[in-house]
Amino acid sequence: MTEELDAGIVARRIAESGEPGEPARDAHEVGAARRRKEDARLVTGRTRWTDNIQLPGMLYVAFLRSPMAHARITRVDASPALHRPGVVAAFTGRDLAGEQGSLPCAWPVTEDIVVPAHPPIAVDEVRYAGEAVACVVATDRYRAYDALESIEIDYEPLPAVLDMNAALDDGAPRVHEEGNRAYVWKFGTGDIDAAFRGAPVVVERTFVQQRLIPTAMEPRAVAAQTDGDAFTLHSSTQVPHILRIMLATVTGIPEHKLRVIAPDVGGGFGSKLQVTAEEVLLLLLTRRLGKPVKWTESRSEGNLTVHHGRGQIQRLSLAAEADGRLRGLRVDLLADMGAYLMLITPGIPILGAFMYNGIYKMDAYDFTCTGVFTTKMPTDAYRGAGRPEATFAIERLMDELAAELGLDPIEVRRRNWITREEFPYTTVANMTYDSGDYEAATEKALALFGYDELRAEQAGRRDRHDPVQLGIGVSTYTEMCGLAPSRVLGSLSYGAGGWEYAAVRMLPTGKVEVVTGVSPHGQGHETAWSQIAADALGVPFEDVAVVHGDTAVAHKGMDTYGSRSLAVGGVALVRACDKVKEKARHVAAHMLEASAEDIEFSGGTFRVRGTDAGTTIQEIALAVFGAHDLPDGVEASLDSDATFDPEDFSFPHGTHLCAVEVDTETGATRIRSYVAVDDVGKVINPLIVEGQVHGGLAQGIAQALFEEAVYDSEGNLLTTTMADYLLPSADDLPEFVTARTESPATGNPLGVKGVGEAGTIASTPAVVNAVVDALRPYGVRDVPMPCTPERVWRAVQGAAS
Amino acid sequence: MTRITVTVDGVVHEEEVEPRLLLVHLLRDRLGKIGTPIGCDTSNCGACTIMMDGRSVKSCSVLAVQADGSDLLTIEGLADGATWHPMQRAFHEEHALQCGYCTPGMIMAAIDLLKDDPDPSDEAIRHGLEGNLCRCTGYSNIVKAVRRGARAMGDQEVTT
Numbered sequence: 001m002t003e004e005l006d007a008g009i010v011a012r013r014i015a016e017s018g019e020p021g022e023p024a025r026d027a028h029e030v031g032a033a034r035r036r037k038e039d040a041r042l043v044t045g046r047t048r049w050t051d052n053i054q055l056p057g058m059l060y061v062a063f064l065r066s067p068m069a070h071a072r073i074t075r076v077d078a079s080p081a082l083h084r085p086g087v088v089a090a091f092t093g094r095d096l097a098g099e100q101g102s103l104p105c106a107w108p109v110t111e112d113i114v115v116p117a118h119p120p121i122a123v124d125e126v127r128y129a130g131e132a133v134a135c136v137v138a139t140d141r142y143r144a145y146d147a148l149e150s151i152e153i154d155y156e157p158l159p160a161v162l163d164m165n166a167a168l169d170d171g172a173p174r175v176h177e178e179g180n181r182a183y184v185w186k187f188g189t190g191d192i193d194a195a196f197r198g199a200p201v202v203v204e205r206t207f208v209q210q211r212l213i214p215t216a217m218e219p220r221a222v223a224a225q226t227d228g229d230a231f232t233l234h235s236s237t238q239v240p241h242i243l244r245i246m247l248a249t250v251t252g253i254p255e256h257k258l259r260v261i262a263p264d265v266g267g268g269f270g271s272k273l274q275v276t277a278e279e280v281l282l283l284l285l286t287r288r289l290g291k292p293v294k295w296t297e298s299r300s301e302g303n304l305t306v307h308h309g310r311g312q313i314q315r316l317s318l319a320a321e322a323d324g325r326l327r328g329l330r331v332d333l334l335a336d337m338g339a340y341l342m343l344i345t346p347g348i349p350i351l352g353a354f355m356y357n358g359i360y361k362m363d364a365y366d367f368t369c370t371g372v373f374t375t376k377m378p379t380d381a382y383r384g385a386g387r388p389e390a391t392f393a394i395e396r397l398m399d400e401l402a403a404e405l406g407l408d409p410i411e412v413r414r415r416n417w418i419t420r421e422e423f424p425y426t427t428v429a430n431m432t433y434d435s436g437d438y439e440a441a442t443e444k445a446l447a448l449f450g451y452d453e454l455r456a457e458q459a460g461r462r463d464r465h466d467p468v469q470l471g472i473g474v475s476t477y478t479e480m481c482g483l484a485p486s487r488v489l490g491s492l493s494y495g496a497g498g499w500e501y502a503a504v505r506m507l508p509t510g511k512v513e514v515v516t517g518v519s520p521h522g523q524g525h526e527t528a529w530s531q532i533a534a535d536a537l538g539v540p541f542e543d544v545a546v547v548h549g550d551t552a553v554a555h556k557g558m559d560t561y562g563s564r565s566l567a568v569g570g571v572a573l574v575r576a577c578d579k580v581k582e583k584a585r586h587v588a589a590h591m592l593e594a595s596a597e598d599i600e601f602s603g604g605t606f607r608v609r610g611t612d613a614g615t616t617i618q619e620i621a622l623a624v625f626g627a628h629d630l631p632d633g634v635e636a637s638l639d640s641d642a643t644f645d646p647e648d649f650s651f652p653h654g655t656h657l658c659a660v661e662v663d664t665e666t667g668a669t670r671i672r673s674y675v676a677v678d679d680v681g682k683v684i685n686p687l688i689v690e691g692q693v694h695g696g697l698a699q700g701i702a703q704a705l706f707e708e709a710v711y712d713s714e715g716n717l718l719t720t721t722m723a724d725y726l727l728p729s730a731d732d733l734p735e736f737v738t739a740r741t742e743s744p745a746t747g748n749p750l751g752v753k754g755v756g757e758a759g760t761i762a763s764t765p766a767v768v769n770a771v772v773d774a775l776r777p778y779g780v781r782d783v784p785m786p787c788t789p790e791r792v793w794r795a796v797q798g799a800a801s
Numbered sequence: 802m803t804r805i806t807v808t809v810d811g812v813v814h815e816e817e818v819e820p821r822l823l824l825v826h827l828l829r830d831r832l833g834k835i836g837t838p839i840g841c842d843t844s845n846c847g848a849c850t851i852m853m854d855g856r857s858v859k860s861c862s863v864l865a866v867q868a869d870g871s872d873l874l875t876i877e878g879l880a881d882g883a884t885w886h887p888m889q890r891a892f893h894e895e896h897a898l899q900c901g902y903c904t905p906g907m908i909m910a911a912i913d914l915l916k917d918d919p920d921p922s923d924e925a926i927r928h929g930l931e932g933n934l935c936r937c938t939g940y941s942n943i944v945k946a947v948r949r950g951a952r953a954m955g956d957q958e959v960t961t
Contacts, residue, residue, distance in 0.1 A: 035893055042901030043889040043908065045836020045876035052835040140830070142819070217840050217848060217902035217936045266838070266902030267936050299841035522900030522937050687896045694939035695899060722845035722934070729931040730940040735923065759939075 029531035029541050030750075033687040036527040037546075041264075048263040050221035050236045051296040058223075059088055061285060061295040062144035063278070064134040064151050065304065066126035069162075069375040069715025070175070071155035073124055078134045080150040086143035089289055090151065092134045093121035099284060101250040103340070104275055106242075106495035107347035113183040113371075116176040118340040120277035126155070127175055127339035128377050129716050130304030132277055137285055137293060160715035164313055164334040164372040175339055175373035182337050182371035183346060187353050189428055190364025195328025199319035203400050209312040209389045210785050211336065211709035213725055214382045216521075218266020219302045224282040225292035230257045235279055238268040239559035240519055242496070244551050246275040246343075251283050258283075262549040265521030269699070270381030271306045272521065273561045274343050300720045308709050309382020311336030312349060312389050318397045324405050324412040328364035329428075331356050331393065337371045338378035345380045346371050347494060351480075351562075352386030354429040358394040359438055359478045359653060360416040365428040375715050381561060383699055384757045387479045388764055395475045395765035396772075396782075403776060409474045409769070410442065410451070417476065424746070431480065433651045435743040436679060438476060445655040445677040448737055454659050454673075462777050470672070471660045471774025475766035478653035481754030482747075483562030486645050500564070501556040502572035503641035504533065504580050508625035510618025512537060512544045514576075515641075517557015518569035519549045523756065524688045525565060531684055532570055532750070536577035537617055538604020556643075563652075563754030566684065571748045572644035579640030584620045587638075590631040591615050591623060650745045650753035654678035658766040662774040667793030669705060669771055671734045678758050679741045682751035686740075689755050693738050696759020702728050703760075704767035706786050726786075775799070805869035809834055810878025818865045825849045825860035827868075828875065836877040837905055840934070847933030850906035850913075851875045857913035859906075859932075876905035879912075887957060888912050891950035892943075899937035907933050911947045920951060 041047050078090035093100070103118040121132045134151045138144035159173035166172055167180040174180060196202065216236075223234040231253050237243050240262040248255040265272065278295055285293045297305070313334040319327040335349040349369045357365055384391075398416075402409040418425045420437045427433065446452075451472070458470040483489075486497035501517035514533050518525060530544040548554050557569075581601055588606035589596040598609045607614035620638065623629070627636035659672045676693055683689050706726040710718045719725035744751030764785070771787045772780060779799035783791055802817040807827075814832055828834040828851070837860060840848030844862040851860045852874035879886045888908050891897070898904040907930065914921060914929040921929065926947045927940065935943060 036896065038901070039893040039898060042898055042904050043876075043885065043892050044880055045834075045905050047836070047838075047901060049835070049838060049902070051829075051839070054830070054833075141826075142821075215936055217846065217900060217934070218838065219840065265900070267900040269936070299843065299846075524899065691896050691899055691938060691942060694941050695937045696939075698939035699936075721843040722841045723843045727845075727934050727936065729934060730927040730943065731931040733927075733940055735944070736939065736941050 029534040030684050032531065032685065034527055034531055034541065034685055036524045037530060038524060038526050049218060049266060050223055050234045050263055053223045053234055053294065055225060055292040058292045058294055059137045059139060059289065060141040060144045061282065061293055062136050062141065062148055063132045064148045065301070066122065066129055066131045066133050068126060068155055068157055069129045069160040070158040071126050072158060073122065073126065073133065073153065074156050075152070075154040076134060077152045080152060081136050081147040084143065084147035084150055086139040087136055087147045088139065089137040090134065090147065093119055093123035096121055096284060097123050100280060103277060103280065103342060104246050104250060105341040105343065105345065107344040107493065109185050109346045109350050109493055110183045113346060114176065114178040115341050116178065120280045127375050130377060135281065137289060160375045162374055162376065162711060162715055164336055164374065167372050167374060175375055180373045182341065182373055185350055185369045186367065188366040189430060190328065192328050192330060192364040192366040195364035196317070196319045199327050200322040201320040201401065201404060203318045203397055203404055205316050205397060205400060205782065207314045207316065207393060207396060208784055209310040209314065209392065211311040211379070212309040212382055212703060212707050213303050213709050213719065214269045214271035214306060214309055215725070215727055216267030216269055216271055219297045219299055220272070220276065220278065220306060221296040222278050222282045223292065223294040224286040226286050226290065228290065230259065231283060231286065232259045232261065233279065233283060234261045234263055236265050236272060237262045238265065238272040238519055238521055238561055240549055240551055241517060241557045241559050243275060243279065247279060247283060250280050253283065259552045262519050268521045269383040270309065270385055270561060273381045274307055299722060303720045303725060304717055305377060307342055307380035308338065308377050309379060310389060311379045314389065314393050316393050316397060318401060320401055324401060324407055324415050326360055326362040326416050328362055329356060331367045333369040335369055335371050336376065336379055337373050338376045339373065340378050342378045342380050345378055347492070348379065348381060348386045349389065350386065350492065352390035354431050355387050355390035355480060356394055357428050358391065359418055359476055361418060362428050376711055383696065383760045385562065387757065388700065388761045391477045391479065391761045392765045395477060396769060399474065399769045399772065400781065413474070413476050432648060433478065434648065434746040436478065436651060436653050437741060437743050438653060440741045441653065441677045441679050442476060442655040444739055444741060445657050445675050448677070448739060449657040449673065449675040451657065467665050468661050468663050469774040471662055471770040471772065473658040473766040473768065473770025473773055475656040475762045475769065477656065477762040478651050479757060479761045480649040481563035481652055482567030482646050482650040483564045485648055496558065497645065498558060498568065499643050499645035500558055500569040500572045501641065501643050502569060502576045504576045504639065506580060506621040506638040508622055510539065510543065510621050512539055514544055514546045514573060515554045516546060516548045516569055516573065517554060518565040519557065519559045520565070521560065523560070523565065524685070528566065528684045528688060529570070529573055532573050533577060536574055537580065539617065563756040566752050567650050567745070567748060567754045568644055568646055570684070570750055570752060572642050574749055575642035575644055576640050579642060580638050583638050583640065584617055586631060586634055587620050587624055588615050646747060648747050650681065650747060652678065652680045652753040652755065652758050654758065654762055656762040656766040658770040660767065660770040660774060662771060662792060664778065664796050667789035667796070669787055669792060671701065671767070673737065674734050675737045676759065676762065677739045677741060678755070679743050680755040680758060681743065681745040681753035683740070684752065690738055692755045693759045694736055696757060697736055697763045698728060698733055700760040700763030701733065701767050703764045704785055704787060706732065708786050803866050805866055807868050808872045810875055820864065820866050822865040823861055824863040824865050824868050827865040828860060834875050834877060837875045838902055840902060845934065846903070847910055848903050848906040850909040850933065852909060852913070857910050876908060879908070887953035888950035891946040891953060895942045895946035895949055897938060897942040897946035903933060903935040907935065907943060911950060914947070915951050915954060919955060
């Protein structure tokens with residue numbers, strides 16, 4: 001955190017640092033595998049998680065939650081809880097109805113979208129199991145939970161709405177009065193009918209993207225306090241800046257009286273890109289009670305009430321020529337909104353709309369998405385957000401097309417992908433891919449994987465009817481990163497822009513504070529941003545501190561999601577550094593008695609061109625602080641800030657290959673090898689990039705093989721615990737082989753594309769393609785996700801019969 | 802209320818506790834040992850793993866009263882002053898953490914694993930850590946870190 005810049009501290013800093021100014025350095029931090037600055041506090045237990053906050057007089061909040069998926073609340077009385085020991089207050093939705101407002105939806109994707117009211121505590125009706133119906137505030141967390149049982153509440157059950165197809169039938173029970181169809185969003189280019197008319201090959205498939213529970217390791221936690229005038233909210237959030245604006249709007253607390261802090265945040269994966277009921281309510285409770293309040297969810301509570309991801313039924317048709325060249329693609333989606341539209345719920349499937357064509361050329365494309373209300377937890381962003389679903393669809397279809405035509409899945413891709421000479425290439429979905437080299441990534445992956453040898457082994461196993469079959473899955477993916485150009489967001493009816501902010505503070509001793517508007521929660525931005533600033537300003541890596549996640553010190557930003565932090569926020573930092581250098585150049589010219597045009601900058605030193613005369617950026621920082629002899633019209637500050645709004649998205653890509661062994665007798669699947677070759681453009685820190693790929697792979701593989709949020713026929717979530725919702729352990733995953741190719745992005749000066757979601761987007765289809773490939777000799781054409789032993793076994797049995 | 806005595810990271814504490822109080826809540830809410838986090842409520846995730854009398858336990862699955870008379874070591878007490886434990890260094894060097902929420906438990910579980918198997922294979926590490934979940938790293942670098950930590954701890958034993 002920043003220190004107050006008073007004269008005493010400055011004097012002390014100057015004394016401690018000795019002579020200001022460091023030796024000149026060449027740019028060499030960017031690209032180095034720097035170990036992370038963040039680690040020191042994390043490996044020693046000095047982390048600042050929200051639940052660690054404990055203030056004098058703090059009260060603890062517990063929520064009573066609906067045990068029913070859909071019901072009318074006929075009677076509710078929280079007052080009996082007030083007689084329990086330690087209980088300070090208890091409220092129902094009716095108690096707070098006048099001030100709790102409605103949780104926001106910032107992405108109304110169509111003009112006629114149905115956006116139902118979403119009270120933080122249900123007032124008259126509950127629409128998913130787990131929805132809050134009352135809360136207790138007590139002197140400790142055990143007492144708060146104890147008192148929940150005293151709250152009296154009666155429900156009149158209403159029919160659960162669980163199946164999306166049935167929900168759209170006339171006369172189906174309604175989640176909201178307005179009906180179960182939230183919106184219909186359409187997009188298309190080319191003559192889709194012509195593409196299908198007379199097409200020699202048409203592949204039609206329906207895939208189900210099961211609901212997933214994002215499961216960041218740190219459960220959500222919120223702490224709120226007020227001095228009677230201003231409010232401070234700590235939250236385990238990815239989006240402190242968005243949260244501040246939205247909470248001000250919902251609660252009526254003026255924006256300048258509300259400070260939002262995301263301290264250390266233990267993972268998010270999209271699940272903490274939200275404005276939650278609990279965040280609103282904790283502000284209301286501290287406002288009512290005048291005491292600091294805290295709430296931390298249990299994991300079971302979180303599985304019920306952290307927004308879920310995916311949840312789509314994809315009806316797909318792909319038309320192709322007899323040689324495998326693509327003609328057109330039809331996509332008809334049903335997207336499960338759950339019970340309400342949360343922050344960007346409706347937009348998630350739309351983010352995928354521009355990616356269903358993948359890396360391939362085709363003549364026509366048609367996309368329709370119907371958002372459907374169900375009585376389940378709302379869905380929203382989860383790692384990849386719309387793009388994993390799209391990539392899964394096209395990459396599964398390409399394998400199915402290859403099987404239909406008797407072609408190798410690599411060959412059918414080769415016949416369709418955009419070749420390296422064709423960039424920049426405008427796709428059938430009107431996206432302009434700036435750079436890429438699918439040939440290079442694929443060649444590298446095939447070599448690392450030992451593709452031909454594994455195919456030979458597969459043939460052998462097939463010939464001898466080995467009960468353990470080998471399957472090989474391919475995924476040549478791309479994705480759109482760097483969310484997002486503000487003009488594009490505007491055209492898609494999103495409620496905000498997609499720019500990012502950075503500021504650089506040059507301290508008198510030559511040390512540097514970087515302020516960033518992104519909000520890291522595990523990614524390592526403190527390290528990567530230090531590397532960028534070190535090279536840009538020519539200062540030591542150790543001399544840079546990165547400040548983030550507190551609206552009082554990093555007042556402006558659009559936060560972290562959508563693989564945007566580096567491709568947008570990193571570029572803003574470069575721009576801010578450029579401004580610092582430009583200011584410093586004029587001071588340098590004055591100090592060196594030269595004209596500004598003759599000053600050049602390299603490795604932290606400003607020099608008069610053609611001479612040895614120079615001064616370091618640190619010397620200039622001290623001179624500007626002293627301000628005794630500045631040129632006329634130059635302010636006594638090098639500090640600068642910048643906002644960067646990208647012209648376009650960036651498009652990482654890669655080739656992932658997965659080999660699985662499938663026991664056809666037990667249905668057990670084991671990943672034997674996994675090769676990921678990714679092209680994420682230029683790399684700031686290869687260690688961090690590789691870590692992002694590894695983690696992404698784990699989550700994508702988990703969708704393919706392990707994870708599913710399961711509701712029963714009454715709408716109760718069955719996977720409320722980590723015992724039921726199967727996160728992969730170390731024992732469930734293989735060692736990953738990762739490598740990179742590099743086609744720099746052309747849309748930003750760093751040449752970076754983004755990497756946070758790539759592994760997740762690429763890996764799910766690679767794994768399922770491998771499972772299906774193993775079972776093709778048995779007549780299996782698909783296995784629904786997750787491909788559990790039972791489902792694999794049933795697929796084999798079903799195909800055999 | 803029951804009176805218990807526990808030693809945590811070398812400091813003796815006497816506390817009056819409800820019999821139902823979980824050890825992890827005693828540590829976090831009463832003793833301020835917030836370095837040990839809580840990741841679940843079914844003892845699946847292992848984030849709250851600490852050492853109790855030299856062996857790892859999930860502190861969410863132990864009642865505070867069961868810890869009476871025990872010597873507890875948390876992530877906060879693992880370093881020797883400013884010198885990190887070899888396993889802490891190994892996690893840093895191998896980039897075996899991202900958000901870091903699972904890390905305290907993962908490090909404690911890894912150290913305990915090495916007590917039974919000082920030179921574990923990758924398979925043994927993966928199997929030995931299956932009670933500790935990580936959502937960020939995909940485990941590859943954690944396996945490498947445990948190997949590195951094992952080597953460093955072995956070297957340390959040879960030199961001391």
